[in-house]
Structure formats: structure tokens, C-alpha cells
Amino acid sequence: MKYLILIQSNPRSLAAWEAMSDDERMAFGRDHLRLSGEMADAGVLVASEGLADPSLATWVSVRDGRTIPSDGPYAEVKEHLAGFYLIDCPSREEAIAWAARVPDAATTQVEVRPILDMSGWEF
Amino acid sequence: MGVLTRIDDLLRTAAPQVLGAVVRRYGDFDTCEDAVQEALLAAARQWPAEGVPDDPRAWLIRVAARRRVEMLRSETARRRREALPPDPVPEVRGDDELTLLLLCCHPALTPVSQVALTLRAVGGLTTAEIARALLVPERTVGQRISRAKQRIRDSGARFAMPPDDELGARLTAVRQVLYLIFNEGSTASSGARLHRVELSTEAIRLARQLHARLPDDGEVAGLLALMLLTDARRPARTAPDGALVPLAEQDRSRWDATAIAEGVEIITAALSSTRLGPFQLQAAIAAIHDEATRPELTDWPQILRLYDLLRILAPGPMVTLNRVVALAEVEGPLVALGQLATAAAEPALAGHHRVAAVRAHLLEMAGDLAAARDEYRLAARRTLSLPEQRYLEARAARLR
Numbered sequence: 001m002k003y004l005i006l007i008q009s010n011p012r013s014l015a016a017w018e019a020m021s022d023d024e025r026m027a028f029g030r031d032h033l034r035l036s037g038e039m040a041d042a043g044v045l046v047a048s049e050g051l052a053d054p055s056l057a058t059w060v061s062v063r064d065g066r067t068i069p070s071d072g073p074y075a076e077v078k079e080h081l082a083g084f085y086l087i088d089c090p091s092r093e094e095a096i097a098w099a100a101r102v103p104d105a106a107t108t109q110v111e112v113r114p115i116l117d118m119s120g121w122e123f
Numbered sequence: 124m125g126v127l128t129r130i131d132d133l134l135r136t137a138a139p140q141v142l143g144a145v146v147r148r149y150g151d152f153d154t155c156e157d158a159v160q161e162a163l164l165a166a167a168r169q170w171p172a173e174g175v176p177d178d179p180r181a182w183l184i185r186v187a188a189r190r191r192v193e194m195l196r197s198e199t200a201r202r203r204r205e206a207l208p209p210d211p212v213p214e215v216r217g218d219d220e221l222t223l224l225l226l227c228c229h230p231a232l233t234p235v236s237q238v239a240l241t242l243r244a245v246g247g248l249t250t251a252e253i254a255r256a257l258l259v260p261e262r263t264v265g266q267r268i269s270r271a272k273q274r275i276r277d278s279g280a281r282f283a284m285p286p287d288d289e290l291g292a293r294l295t296a297v298r299q300v301l302y303l304i305f306n307e308g309s310t311a312s313s314g315a316r317l318h319r320v321e322l323s324t325e326a327i328r329l330a331r332q333l334h335a336r337l338p339d340d341g342e343v344a345g346l347l348a349l350m351l352l353t354d355a356r357r358p359a360r361t362a363p364d365g366a367l368v369p370l371a372e373q374d375r376s377r378w379d380a381t382a383i384a385e386g387v388e389i390i391t392a393a394l395s396s397t398r399l400g401p402f403q404l405q406a407a408i409a410a411i412h413d414e415a416t417r418p419e420l421t422d423w424p425q426i427l428r429l430y431d432l433l434r435i436l437a438p439g440p441m442v443t444l445n446r447v448v449a450l451a452e453v454e455g456p457l458v459a460l461g462q463l464a465t466a467a468a469e470p471a472l473a474g475h476h477r478v479a480a481v482r483a484h485l486l487e488m489a490g491d492l493a494a495a496r497d498e499y500r501l502a503a504r505r506t507l508s509l510p511e512q513r514y515l516e517a518r519a520a521r522l523r
Contacts, residue, residue: 001507002258043235043267046259088259090235116509118365119306 002046002088002115003095007104009082016107031103039087039098050083086115130170133179134163135328138247141183143219146282149191152226153272156244158191159183163247180215188213220245221336222284224329227271228297231278236271237300238307239264246325256322257307294337298346298402301330305350323354334389341397344389345406351386352409355379366517367510371418383413401437404429423452440471444481456488476505480515487522496522 020028032050039045059072085102089095092114099105099112142159146152162183176182227241242248242256250268254261285293305326330347337343359373368374390406397403408429415421430446443466451459463485467478483498496519503515 040262041266043239043263043270045263088257088263090233114507116507116512118510119508 005085006111007083010079013108046086048085135247139220144213148213158187162187239267240271342400344393345402348386348390348406355382367514456485
């Protein structure tokens with residue numbers, strides 16, 4: 001079963017980050033690195049990345065076969081996706097246990113979402 | 124059949140035999156498994172260009188044994204010199220494959236590790252192929268395999284047939300792992316499905332080997348029959364757009380008649396000659412569905428009786444729900460709705476999307492379309508299966 005652990009950036013997480021000392025920020029980053037290493041060693045890691053600032057995002061739409069890229073969003077959004085861990089483990093409980101070790105869980109919170117699969121049930 | 128496919132098949136069949144021979148000779152499963160994997164990769168590289176050797180197994184054993192010595196040398200060089208065993212070439216022996224399968228499904232391992240190790244050591248798949256099949260990165264599979272081998276080492280498990288009083292429990296674990304591999308074949312995540320080694324086909328191949336080795340084990344026969352009878356419906360189970368087609372609406376002419384005939388023969392023989400078990404009962408139910416050329420010809424009273432037996436031998440939430448569906452066909456949706464209400468109160472089923480899906484189905488049968496629509500929607504929101512979600516939403520939309 002695959003699960004996505006989502007880490008959001010929002011006013012609360014920014015406030016928590018502002019309140020940290022340099023050493024605490026270093027430790028925070030190291031804990032992320034260590035966690036993905038441990039996920040890999042445990043054979044559960046599929047992918048994990050941190051996302052660049054949303055000001056670098058490009059919004060893409062296609063109209064009449066034409067690709068229209070645009071900068072945005074124009075209005076300041078309060079919350080955006082900052083990073084994720086995609087893991088493959090047998091149970092929701094195990095996914096929650098991994099999520100609890102994401103450093104952000106201790107300062108704000110992280111979200112665990114099951115990934116849809118292609119299993120089918122006949123009745 | 125092309126040369127490459129033939130070499131591939133040859134290597135996959137030889138893999139467990141070669142590994143069995145080498146482990147039996149040297150004992151260190153961990154290093155032997157790595158050495159055999161490298162011998163298989165070397166063969167896959169060399170044989171297409173240079174031709175298949177006269178005795179492919181002996182070639183693989185020789186290369187694996189040599190590779191193992193090299194591995195140990197580089198290891199002992201780091202520590203201190205150690206006398207290496209002399210090197211007579213090990214031979215292939217008949218019970219090695221079963222011994223190997225039992226070791227890969229050792230109870231000290233987690234199910235994900237059992238699956239990965241079985242596919243590599245017994246199935247002869249490379250780490251890369253397993254990774255593609257399970258849709259996880261190669262490194263993840265590599266870690267699962269090396270952790271599994273470490274667990275085997277730590278547990279002190281040996282490459283030997285377990286004592287008779289343990290064999291039953293160990294075979295139960297083997298059957299479960301093979302069934303897990305079979306089902307893994309149909310539960311890929313909603314992302315890319317391309318380039319997948321067909322895991323259900325691989326599970327059938329392994330179950331077939333196990334059945335040939337243990338023809339008197341009724342549950343192995345039941346497992347193989349269940350796989351064949353389920354897999355036979357695969358061509359009709361999904362629409363061209365990937366949507367799930369329920370049993371009652373499948374184009375039965377697209378079912379695999381050969382697989383059905385084989386499955387029916389195996390389960391019929393097992394039922395009349397061996398002790399009854401859960402896999403046999405599930406296979407018998409699958410056989411009844413497969414033998415009905417039209418949905419209305421399905422022998423539902425017989426299916427209900429089999430579910431009643433299954434509920435005694437192997438009770439579980441899915442058995443309860445499937446029995447309720449069969450009950451509706453025999454005694455009508457209102458009786459079934461009553462029993463569903465009782466079943467839904469069990470902790471294992473509380474909030475489960477399939478309770479909502481079954482309730483929707485029964486309400487639709489009973490003619491309460493508005494309530495059925497709400498339940499289909501509820502089930503669609505709660506399922507983790509993409510085809511099922513689309514199916515349930517389509518069902519709800521149809522009742523508007």
C-alpha cells in the first residue's frame with residue numbers, strides 16, 4: 001500500500017521556523033535527511049523531495065491545443081505544499097508511525113494520504 | 124517463441140534449482156543468493172550472443188560457485204585468511220526448490236520481504252524486474268531482500284526441510300505468500316502500469332511447481348485452482364478504458380476457457396480426495412461462477428452453502444460480505460440487508476467502504492434507488508481502488 005506524507009507550509013509552520021535557532025534549523029534539516037535514509041534502509045521509500053518556493057511555480061493550461069504557461073498564483077496563498085515522502089508499507093499504522101518521525105510533525109503537523117491503487121473487486 | 128524469451132524462461136526455471144544446489148553445498152544462503160543472481164545476470168548477458176551452453180544448469184552452478192569464492196575472498200581479505208571449502212561442483216536435486224521456497228517464506232520475515240525474496244530466489248526475477256512489478260524503486264527492493272537475508276541469518280534458519288510437525292504451518296505461510304504475489308498483480312497503484320512483469324502469471328507458475336511437488340496437498344491444489352479460475356476472467360474484468368466490469372456484466376465469451384477447464388479439473392480432484400480447506404472452498408466458488416455461461420445460470424444456493432462452510436473454516440470480514448451478496452440472490456435483498464446490518468456492526472467492518480458498496484447493491488435490488496445512490500457515493504468516496512471508485516460513481520450516476 002502506498003501512502004503520501006504531505007508537508008504544508010503555512011503561517012503556523014513559518015512561525016515555528018522563525019522561532020528556531022540556527023542550530024535547531026540545522027538539526028531540522030539533518031533529521032529530514034536521516035529520515036529518508038532510514039526509510040530507504042527499511043525498504044519503504046519510493047520518493048521524497050522538498051519543493052522550491054511557489055513563486056517559482058508555473059501554471060499550465062491548454063486551450064484550443066495551445067499550451068499557455070503563466071506565473072501565479074496572483075493572490076498570495078496562505079498555504080502550499082512544501083515537500084513530501086512517498087512510501088510503500090503494508091499498513092496505515094506503519095505509515096502513521098513514519099509520519100510521526102517527520103520533523104514537521106513535532107512543530108506543526110503532517111498529512112498521511114493513501115494512494116489509490118488498481119485493485120478491483122467483483123461482485 | 125524468440126531466443127530471448129527462451130533464454131529468459133530457461134533462466135527462471137533454473138534459478139531456484141541452481142540456488143538450491145549451491146546453498147545445499149555451501150550453507151551460506153546470503154552469499155550464495157547474491158552469487159547466483161550474478162551468475163544469472165552473466166548468463167542473460169552472454170548467452171544471447173555466445174549461445175546457450177550444453178548444460179545450462181552446470182554452467183550457472185559453476186559460475187555461481189566461482190563468484191561466491193571471489194566474494195568470500197574479498198571479504199576475508201579484509202579480516203583474515205580463512206580456508207575455503209574445496210570446490211566439487213554441486214548437483215541439482217529434486218527437493219531443493221521446495222526447501223528454498225520454505226526458506227524464503229520463513230516466519231521470521233515480514234510479508235513484503237517474503238514476497239521480494241521469493242520472487243528473486245525462487246522466481247528468478249532480477250531486482251530491477253521485481254521493482255518494476257511492485258512499482259517501487261530498485262533500491263527499495265534491494266533493501267527488502269538484503270534485510271530478509273539478514274533476518275534469515277540472524278534467526279539461524281538453515282537450508283533444510285523443516286521437521287514434519289512444523290511443515291504444515293510452514294506450507295501455510297508459503298501458500299499465503301504465493302496468494303499475496305498473485306493479488307499484488309492486480310493491485311498496482313494508479314500510476315503507470317506499463318512494463319510490469321505479470322505477477323499473477325508468476326504466482327501461477329510458482330503454484331503450479333508447488334502443486335507438482337506436493338500433489339496430495341489439497342490446499343496447494345485449491346490455491347492453484349483459485350488462481351487459474353480467477354485469472355481466467357481477467358480479459359473481461361476491465362473495460363478498454365480501464366473501468367471495472369462487475370461479474371454479472373462481463374462478456375463471458377472472453378473468459379479463458381482453457382484455464383477454467385484446468386482449474387475445474389484440479390479443484391474437482393482435490394475436493395474428492397483431500398481434506399477440505401479455505402483455498403479449496405474459494406476455488407469451488409470461483410468454479411461455479413466460471414461454469415455459468417450466463418449470470419442467471421449461476422448456482423447461487425450452492426455458492427451460499429460454500430460460503431457457510433468458509434465462514435466456519437476461515438471466518439473474515441470479506442467472507443461475511445460475500446456471503447451476504449450470495450444470500451441476496453437466494454433469499455432476496457431484504458433478508459440480506461438485515462444480515463448486513465448485523466455484520467456491519469462488527470469492528471472489522473465498521474466504516475469499511477465495501478459495506479456501503481454491498482448495501483448500495485442490495486438497496487438497488489430492493490428498488491430503493493435514492494438510498495442506493497447515496498450508498499454508492501459513500502462507497503466511492505471511501506474506496507482506495509481507482510477502478511472501483513469509477514465503477515461506484517458510474518453506478519450512482521445511473522440511478523439519478
